[in-house]
Amino acid sequence: MARKDMLTGKGPLSGNSRSHALNATKRKWNLNLQKVKVMDENGQLFTIKVSARTLRTLKKQNLIVE
Template sequence: MARKDDLTGKGALSGNNRSHALNATKRKWNVNLQKVKVVDEKGNVKTIKVSARTLRTLKKAEKLA
């Protein structure tokens, strides 16, 4: 499964590690994914993977199961 936020589609970013000598090696910054249960429009409870930022937004909107 892809390491992506199921709601926003936010995924990993790529870039470089930089040593003191400024040597570059590739690396990835992964999204901080959390599994949460949400209630959809029909009242069904579903488990989805969302980023920590999205989780904060869901808590404010009171959309969690």
């Protein structure tokens, strides 16, 4: 599962890159993925890839193990 947030399921967005002459070429906006260690309800520790925004939410909820 490359380039996906393992918690929210969000993936890269696609669209067009526009020049001054309005030429359109396909491009992709990738997520800012970070590896993070998270503890589940049973106290088991595992590493997942999450986006920077999801990481911010996890830190706010004190679910990150550092």
